[in-house]
Amino acid sequence: MGKLITVVLAIAAISGAAYYALNHASSRSSDSGASAPKRQLDNVRGAADRIESDAEQRARDLESKMGDGQ
Known part of the structure; x- marks a missing residue:
């Protein structure tokens, strides 16, 4: 049971980091706001x-x- 919780938390952390990186990287790259x-x-x-x-x-x-x- 402990391994399952660890795997679920790891997947959540990785997907959260990927979501943050994808959404915030695009806003930094646009200089004029468009x-x-x-x-x-x-x-x-x-x-x-x-x-x-x-x-x-x-x-x-x-x-x-x-x-x-x-």
Whole structure:
């Protein structure tokens, strides 16, 4: 019975330490306060906006070129 209690307490201590390390390590690594997934999502949104504006510009350029020939 004593060995079982020791094993259960050891597992609880190890899992508690792992939980603390995983949750507090991520908060120390973010300098600006934004999490890594948030920064990645912001980067994707910015890239999508740039792609969309480039496509609109190319469409306007093509439209003006086609209009000049008529």
